[in-house]
Amino acid sequence: MEFEPVIAFETHVELKTKTKLFCGCAVSFDAPPNTHICPVCTGQPGALPVLNKKAVQYTVRAGLALNCTINRKSRFARKNYFYPDLPKGYQISQYELPFCQDGYLEITTPDGSPYAVGIKRIHLEEDAGKLVHSSSSFESSEYSLVDFNRACVPLLEIVTDHERNPLRSPVEARAYLEKLIQVLRYLDISECAIEKGQFRCDVNVSVRPRGSKAFGNRAEIKNMASFKAIMDALGYEIERQSESLRSGREIPQETRLFDEAKRITVPMRSKEDAPDYRYFPDPDLVDVELDLEFIERIKKTMPELPDQEAKRLTEEYGIPRSEVLILTRDKHVSNYFASCASQTRDRKKLSRWIIKELFKLLNASGIPIEKCPITPKNFSRLINLLSEGEVTDTMGRSILEEMFSEKVDPQSVVAQRGLKPIQSAKVLEDLVDQVVKNNPDAVSKIRAGETKPINFLVGRVMQKTQGRADPKVVRDMIAKKFPSRQKSGKK
Amino acid sequence: MDLCDKSAFELAAMLRRREITSVELTQSVLSRIEQKEPIINAFITVTEETALKQAEAADRRFRSGKKVPSLNGIPIAIKDILCTKGITTTCGSAILQNYVPPYNATVVRKVLRSGAVIIGKTNMDEFAMGSSNENSAFGPARNPVNPQYVAGGSSGGSAAAVAAGEAVLALGSDTGGSIRLPSAFCGITGIKPTYGRVSRYGLVSYASSLDQVGVLGRSSKDCAMLLNVICGHDRMDSTSADAKKPDFLRSLDRGIEGIRVGLPREYFVEGIDSRVKETILAAVNLLAENGAHVIDISLPHTRYAVSAYYLVATAEASSNLARYDGVKYGLRTKTDFADSGQMYEKTRREGFGKEVKRRIMLGTFVLSAGYYEAYYKKAQQARTLVREDFEKAFESVDCMIAPVSPCLPFKLGEKISDPLQMYLVDIYTVSLNLAGLPGMSINCGWADGLPVGMQIIGKPFDEQTVLRVGHAYEMMAGKK
Numbered sequence: 018m019e020f021e022p023v024i025a026f027e028t029h030v031e032l033k034t035k036t037k038l039f040c041g042c043a044v045s046f047d048a049p050p051n052t053h054i055c056p057v058c059t060g061q062p063g064a065l066p067v068l069n070k071k072a073v074q075y076t077v078r079a080g081l082a083l084n085c086t087i088n089r090k091s092r093f094a095r096k097n098y099f100y101p102d103l104p105k106g107y108q109i110s111q112y113e114l115p116f117c118q119d120g121y122l123e124i125t126t127p128d129g130s131p132y133a134v135g136i137k138r139i140h141l142e143e144d145a146g147k148l149v150h151s152s153s154s155f156e157s158s159e160y161s162l163v164d165f166n167r168a169c170v171p172l173l174e175i176v177t178d179h180e181r182n183p184l185r186s187p188v189e190a191r192a193y194l195e196k197l198i199q200v201l202r203y204l205d206i207s208e209c210a211i212e213k214g215q216f217r218c219d220v221n222v223s224v225r226p227r228g229s230k231a232f233g234n235r236a237e238i239k240n241m242a243s244f245k246a247i248m249d250a251l252g253y254e255i256e257r258q259s260e261s262l263r264s265g266r267e268i269p270q271e272t273r274l275f276d277e278a279k280r281i282t283v284p285m286r287s288k289e290d291a292p293d294y295r296y297f298p299d300p301d302l303v304d305v306e307l308d309l310e311f312i313e314r315i316k317k318t319m320p321e322l323p324d325q326e327a328k329r330l331t332e333e334y335g336i337p338r339s340e341v342l343i344l345t346r347d348k349h350v351s352n353y354f355a356s357c358a359s360q361t362r363d364r365k366k367l368s369r370w371i372i373k374e375l376f377k378l379l380n381a382s383g384i385p386i387e388k389c390p391i392t393p394k395n396f397s398r399l400i401n402l403l404s405e406g407e408v409t410d411t412m413g414r415s416i417l418e419e420m421f422s423e424k425v426d427p428q429s430v431v432a433q434r435g436l437k438p439i440q441s442a443k444v445l446e447d448l449v450d451q452v453v454k455n456n457p458d459a460v461s462k463i464r465a466g467e468t469k470p471i472n473f474l475v476g477r478v479m480q481k482t483q484g485r486a487d488p489k490v491v492r493d494m495i496a497k498k499f500p501s502r503q504k505s506g507k508k
Numbered sequence: 509m510d511l512c513d514k515s516a517f518e519l520a521a522m523l524r525r526r527e528i529t530s531v532e533l534t535q536s537v538l539s540r541i542e543q544k545e546p547i548i549n550a551f552i553t554v555t556e557e558t559a560l561k562q563a564e565a566a567d568r569r570f571r572s573g574k575k576v577p578s579l580n581g582i583p584i585a586i587k588d589i590l591c592t593k594g595i596t597t598t599c600g601s602a603i604l605q606n607y608v609p610p611y612n613a614t615v616v617r618k619v620l621r622s623g624a625v626i627i628g629k630t631n632m633d634e635f636a637m638g639s640s641n642e643n644s645a646f647g648p649a650r651n652p653v654n655p656q657y658v659a660g661g662s663s664g665g666s667a668a669a670v671a672a673g674e675a676v677l678a679l680g681s682d683t684g685g686s687i688r689l690p691s692a693f694c695g696i697t698g699i700k701p702t703y704g705r706v707s708r709y710g711l712v713s714y715a716s717s718l719d720q721v722g723v724l725g726r727s728s729k730d731c732a733m734l735l736n737v738i739c740g741h742d743r744m745d746s747t748s749a750d751a752k753k754p755d756f757l758r759s760l761d762r763g764i765e766g767i768r769v770g771l772p773r774e775y776f777v778e779g780i781d782s783r784v785k786e787t788i789l790a791a792v793n794l795l796a797e798n799g800a801h802v803i804d805i806s807l808p809h810t811r812y813a814v815s816a817y818y819l820v821a822t823a824e825a826s827s828n829l830a831r832y833d834g835v836k837y838g839l840r841t842k843t844d845f846a847d848s849g850q851m852y853e854k855t856r857r858e859g860f861g862k863e864v865k866r867r868i869m870l871g872t873f874v875l876s877a878g879y880y881e882a883y884y885k886k887a888q889q890a891r892t893l894v895r896e897d898f899e900k901a902f903e904s905v906d907c908m909i910a911p912v913s914p915c916l917p918f919k920l921g922e923k924i925s926d927p928l929q930m931y932l933v934d935i936y937t938v939s940l941n942l943a944g945l946p947g948m949s950i951n952c953g954w955a956d957g958l959p960v961g962m963q964i965i966g967k968p969f970d971e972q973t974v975l976r977v978g979h980a981y982e983m984m985a986g987k988k
Binding site: 295 | 589590599607608609613711712716717743746747829831832847848851884
């Protein structure tokens with residue numbers, strides 16, 4: 018029998034508000050321990066939470082981008098449990114009346130068709146602190162220390178639907194997570210840096226015979242610290258459950274942990290041991306009533322989403338779709354492109370040069386584009402020089418390298434190196450003649466019908482001019498010397 | 509009469525006229541404390557040194573000739589449930605016996621800004637859970653009227669301090685009657701304002717949706733003075749109301765001619781001590797003789813109030829008290845523990861008293877899966893009914909008068925072994941917390957040598973009428 022998985026994610030995304038969800042402490046990821054704390058976020062007796070409005074705006078922004086219904090009335094609830102990193106003995110979260118519900122996120126499936134992944138709800142909650150263990154694990158540690166810098170940082174919990182348009186394969190799961198990160202970064206509400214814990218996932222998996230309407234018992238998997246871990250855990254779990262069903266074993270509903278070292282999932286607790294969180298409305302906070310005006314204002318100031326941008330770049334600038342997908346995959350790339358696009362006219366060239374040339378330099382040096390040493394202004398200047406024929410592509414590449422390593426503007430490189438392109442046809446003619454004369458082998462091959470040696474001759478001329486000649490012009494000149502081969506020479 | 513026995517209003521005038529100094533007054537209070545504390549036990553902490561420093565500073569402000577704030581130089585006691593920066597705040601519990609808050613409660617900040625002298629932190633039932641002050645980890649506060657009797661709870665220390673001259677004014681908190689009941693038992697005046705009128709920031713939570721900070725004093729006027737200082741909207745408390753802030757002293761003398769006073773019939777039936785009932789009815793008659801219209805009204809859902817109260821209060825308490833886990837502050841068990849779970853268990857077992865444990869367990873049960881709907885949700889529905897009763901009744905009256913307690917003050921140990929009987933002491937006070945209404949207890953006479961308290965209940969945010977009726981009664985009864 019063939020089995021199909023049903024996958025649902027609970028994703029926690031740390032919002033990049035300046036201050037925490039319920040107090041005025043700064044949100045900071047690398048500050049020394051317990052330097053951004055106050056009576057509220059350390060759960061001092063008598064301290065009370067006050068909601069951060071910005072976090073609500075961000076939540077609504079996410080809800081709109083994920084096509085959710087925005088609830089006009091929302092409510093915070095307490096989730097009660099004991100853990101040393103939880104200062105109040107409860108987490109302020111949401112239960113009934115989350116901010117957003119019943120949405121979808123469109124992904125592209127492997128066959129290229131779109132699929133709207135069901136989003137069940139999006140709610141806002143506070144993060145807990147961080148435990149630093151004296152040994153490798155909590156259990157084996159003699160003591161643990163608590164850092165409350167992260168306590169009370171706003172977290173968005175985004176839950177996908179397991180009934181309405183669920184994720185049906187690891188490939189879709191991956192596409193969903195990638196799209197979610199892309200959208201959240203476009204919304205400018207989270208960095209989604211997995212390694213910094215800003216994007217954390219729990220995943221619910223069940224399998225059922227392909228075509229079946231009923232759901233199998235699900236396992237919730239926790240403790241996946243990377244994209245790879247999520248995919249490995251999913252793959253393992255689907256296989257494990259399918260194997261169980263094949264051999265007639267029951268699958269218990271349970272919570273499992275991903276074992277980072279063994280790359281497998283192991284049981285953590287059964288359904289019977291699931292904690293009773295005793296949710297109830299937090300009496301320290303009042304219901305949040307969102308008026309239509311508030312929601313409309315957020316709608317009006319929504320940043321452009323990746324799909325919208327991709328459409329615009331294709332339609333307005335005529336940039337090929339393959340390039341558009343690359344430009345819009347990462348908000349930082351798109352930002353860089355947008356900064357340059359406002360200062361250049363040839364956007365096609367701009368796109369090509371970012372993807373072909375700039376990426377090469379960035380990749381080689383391991384620098385992310387948001388830290389690119391070439392400012393968009395200088396990069397645009399170079400593109401303009403190229404499109405105005407002031408420099409050739411070859412020169413351009415060399416100028417770009419220098420701009421990258423020396424952080425200089427293109428004009429000064431041109432001026433310093435005397436890299437004005439050779440415009441004079443007479444000078445080029447002379448050079449071409451010289452090269453033709455000095456390479457009789459190539460010449461005879463061309464006469465015999467080969468085309469490759471033409472490239473060779475163009476290369477010689479470019480070398481002599483240190484790239485200051487336009488290779489197209491040179492090629493034409495050489496081709497003219499061999500009239501019978503003109504056609505193939507132009508190919 | 510010593511300085512420490514005079515009213516805050518009178519003392520403020522004497523200080524202003526420079527007839528006395530704040531240091532003299534503070535010393536008078538401190539010497540009374542020294543004399544009475546061995547019996548009364550109204551304080552958990554007396555801040556003698558800082559009090560004298562604050563008194564000196566207050567006197568300097570008087571001498572400077574500049575305008576001084578309203579309570580400049582007046583000694584105030586603060587219930588040990590309000591956070592005081594640098595001063596131990598125990599909540600009457602062993603689990604917080606060494607807890608020194610890093611911040612001031614909003615009301616403490618306001619009291620300090622008003623120039624008042626903080627004399628110390630008063631005794632209370634642990635985490636405000638109790639009606640007799642017998643649940644304090646620091647021993648019970650005793651009733652200054654007769655030390656064999658309880659002071660009432662939970663703000664027993666604050667009430668006893670004011671009654672004994674160990675403070676001129678006091679701050680308390682009221683979740684189900686915790687200001688009104690000890691005020692009645694000790695024969696003083698105490699008001700619980702409307703929920704949201706006074707900031708809860710820095711008030712250690714017992715039941716967040718019911719807790720309210722209030723004041724205790726020797727008269728309605730004294731209470732009005734202190735209420736003027738502490739009320740008002742606070743950004744730090746999401747449940748604090750952005751309501752207009754009147755001058756409570758100004759409206760005090762308007763009299764009660766034509767005022768409509770409701771007598772809720774459910775508050776005068778079975779279970780009430782006839783001596784209490786008669787004393788209150790005599791006071792009501794006096795009001796009627798002086799121009800008040802007394803109207804019979806009904807609050808039909810009163811019988812659900814105590815049950816609803818104990819479900820909501822314990823549910824919230826079970827969550828509010830989860831933070832006392834031995835991790836961050838307060839007590840941590842000195843015995844060995846194998847893991848954090850055991851640390852929690854031992855710490856909480858050693859740190860909490862019997863009544864607190866009882867309420868945490870009750871509240872945990874109430875919120876549990878499968879019981880939430882039957883208890884917590886139901887209680888909230890009952891709460892709505894109780895509130896609607898008041899809304900409806902207030903359509904035809906301006907205020908209501910009721911007993912504070914069905915019984916006279918009782919002796920120490922008399923009810924402590926029977927929690928249910930103790931809970932019933934709150935029968936006339938909890939409804940106001942459920943409905944968020946203001947209520948004041950003033951003394952309306954004595955029976956068998958024990959004070960009887962009368963409760964004046966107001967519309968939401970209408971403390972003015974409550975204080976005005978109280979003041980008028982005090983005047984006509986020749987009390988002040």
